[in-house]
Amino acid sequence: MDANRRVLIAHLPAGALSPGDFALDEVPVRSPDEGEVVVETAAFTIGAGQRAGLQGSASYAGAPVAGRVMDGTGVGRVVASAADGVPEGTLVRGQLGWQSHPTVKAAHVEPVPEGTDPADALGPLGTNGLTAYFGLHDVGRPEAGQTAVVSAAAGSVGHLVGQMARNLGARVVGVAGTDDKCRLLVDDLGFDAAVNHRDPDFRTRFKEATPDRIHVYFDNTGGDILGSALFRMATHGRIVCCGAVSQYDTAAPDPSPRGIPGLLVNNRVRMEGFLLFDYADRYAEGRAQMAEWLAAGQLQPLATEFEGLESAGQAFVELLAGRTVGTTIVRVGPRRAELT
Amino acid sequence: MDANRRVLIAHLPAGALSPGDFALDEVPVRSPDEGEVVVETAAFTIGAGQRAGLQGSASYAGAPVAGRVMDGTGVGRVVASAADGVPEGTLVRGQLGWQSHPTVKAAHVEPVPEGTDPADALGPLGTNGLTAYFGLHDVGRPEAGQTAVVSAAAGSVGHLVGQMARNLGARVVGVAGTDDKCRLLVDDLGFDAAVNHRDPDFRTRFKEATPDRIHVYFDNTGGDILGSALFRMATHGRIVCCGAVSQYDTAAPDPSPRGIPGLLVNNRVRMEGFLLFDYADRYAEGRAQMAEWLAAGQLQPLATEFEGLESAGQAFVELLAGRTVGTTIVRVGPRRAELT
Numbered sequence A, B: 001m002d003a004n005r006r007v008l009i010a011h012l013p014a015g016a017l018s019p020g021d022f023a024l025d026e027v028p029v030r031s032p033d034e035g036e037v038v039v040e041t042a043a044f045t046i047g048a049g050q051r052a053g054l055q056g057s058a059s060y061a062g063a064p065v066a067g068r069v070m071d072g073t074g075v076g077r078v079v080a081s082a083a084d085g086v087p088e089g090t091l092v093r094g095q096l097g098w099q100s101h102p103t104v105k106a107a108h109v110e111p112v113p114e115g116t117d118p119a120d121a122l123g124p125l126g127t128n129g130l131t132a133y134f135g136l137h138d139v140g141r142p143e144a145g146q147t148a149v150v151s152a153a154a155g156s157v158g159h160l161v162g163q164m165a166r167n168l169g170a171r172v173v174g175v176a177g178t179d180d181k182c183r184l185l186v187d188d189l190g191f192d193a194a195v196n197h198r199d200p201d202f203r204t205r206f207k208e209a210t211p212d213r214i215h216v217y218f219d220n221t222g223g224d225i226l227g228s229a230l231f232r233m234a235t236h237g238r239i240v241c242c243g244a245v246s247q248y249d250t251a252a253p254d255p256s257p258r259g260i261p262g263l264l265v266n267n268r269v270r271m272e273g274f275l276l277f278d279y280a281d282r283y284a285e286g287r288a289q290m291a292e293w294l295a296a297g298q299l300q301p302l303a304t305e306f307e308g309l310e311s312a313g314q315a316f317v318e319l320l321a322g323r324t325v326g327t328t329i330v331r332v333g334p335r336r337a338e339l340t
Helices: A048-054 A118-122 A127-140 A158-167 A179-187 A202-209 A223-230 A262-266 A276-295 A309-320 B048-054 B118-122 B127-140 B158-167 B179-188 B202-209 B223-230 B262-266 B276-295 B309-320
Strands: A004-009 A022-027 A036-046 A073-081 A091-095 A103-105 A109-111 A147-151 A171-176 A193-196 A214-219 A233-241 A270-273 A303-307 A327-331 B004-009 B022-027 B036-046 B073-081 B091-095 B103-105 B109-111 B147-151 B171-176 B193-196 B214-219 B233-241 B270-273 B303-307 B327-331
Touching (some): A048 A309, A118 A327, A127 A158, A127 A214, A127 A276, A147 A158, A147 A223, A158 A171, A179 A193, A202 A223, A223 A233, A262 B270, A309 A327, B004 B309, B036 B091, B036 B118, B036 B309, B048 B309, B073 B118, B118 B327, B127 B233, B127 B276, B147 B158, B171 B179, B179 B193, B193 B202, B202 B223, B214 B223, B223 B233, B303 B309, B309 B327
Parallel strands (some): A147 A214, A214 A233, A233 A270, A303 A327, B147 B171, B147 B214, B171 B193, B214 B233, B233 B270, B303 B327
Antiparallel strands (some): A004 A022, A036 A073, A036 A103, A036 A327, A073 A091, A091 A109, A270 B270, B036 B073, B036 B103, B036 B327, B091 B109
């Protein structure tokens, strides 16, 4: 068996993340103990929220530690098994980390149907899709005809949120960081409108794009975009606090948006933070809905793919700089053709 | 009939409100048109939230105008009626304003049972009680054994919120602005603990008073107290945004509290603004519960009373300075003995 090639966080970034904050090493593959499996990683996904886990203060993911293997959800095939029920050859998804041959507890991985593209398994049918589903469905709850706005709208969660909201009958407005992304959202993904938050006239454009104000704002960014949305909320509007990507990759986060709590009171707005793992007992429900929309052509997943473990640090930097669209995927092992 | 004596807002305050911002005048009582009644005001209540209505920017109450009669909910007796169903002699509650003999639409007042003390009609059975009830019951939803915190805890809404939360089985912590108020809350009203936010060690004391963190925070103040509570919220905690009294009586409100949206996400906290009038079709339900607790001795209403229309401006200043407890009442007309 190959060595286990790994990407470590070499040091916690002081300001913006750079590829030099990561280091590659190679260790022998660890033989599985009872209940463990060795997985050959095919691909893993990087989420912007992982940047929060590298900040000096502890996030929900716990305090960060330099020198550890980077976390990450991946897809791969079991190549050695000491676990009942997860035989060699099983295609699985789980917390594999940024490494080529992790040895993990079988209880921490779940089977993926043969033939599933890793990009789908990690995107619409993975953490990103479930985050979009429960955040929108359970927290945001858009009604037909209402206006739903999503920030980081071309991102891993955002591009799915917007299409889901459209499927639920909402008018959908995306906020993204380039004109190209805005065009993609409207032309290819069926968003009703999209606004570039780097446009000097952003506030005016945003207002024009939300004439009925905002009933559901799915916030992936925090910061100024959240601040603008707060001033455009409709009475009884809901803000889904999913992430704050604008605040992760910096040593000096922005202050909180203005007008809290006054704006919430005047417009009776609900602002609610959520984390996916609270919905763990309902993942099957979320996956079933996503799979149905995928099969019906009502959900078009986007992914930006990088090749090889050595590209992972750069992939993370590109993601945080807003130069990826959809799910950010790093392909590691055998290509799709060999997997399926 | 007497003249109608009135308190006008003479000019919108530039900084802190002062009694000189008000003016008294006297006009003939206006005869009621069809569907109107003339009420002889017995008492009215002043709420800190009314200060927001005097700020330069429009609040939910609409843009402020100098020269108008101050708004206010009052109790009084109908002394002339041109309305079916509301005969002379009826004891009523409604938007009477700060005036002795308003002429108002009968549809805008509601009968109050004979014998009700105006302080009760305006406190636990009035706007304050209903605000406490719906804010706690529908938005905050404390469960038995959970920790509920209320700010401005000795105030018109706060002292009722705390007792209601205790009646619902919660552990109740009040935040108030003097040691005397804190003693009152614990010794007389049955709060489990109370913390003075002007104590230099407030943050430490607040932490000690909330060892299980905060499941429901009923926020009447905004500002620094909201900021401290945000850092003490339990997982899935709820913040009821009811008011922001710390921010009303100033031309330079504080910035928003730190950590939004990050703290909301990490602890999956819900923050929700509410206004009482959204619950107008359920006032009877709220009043019935409050009346039941009052009758059972499970709710002790507090009031600070001022005498005469000419004291109203000063009463408002005292209220905003934190020198009143419970419902702030201005007695205007005949005393209770004569009313009942």
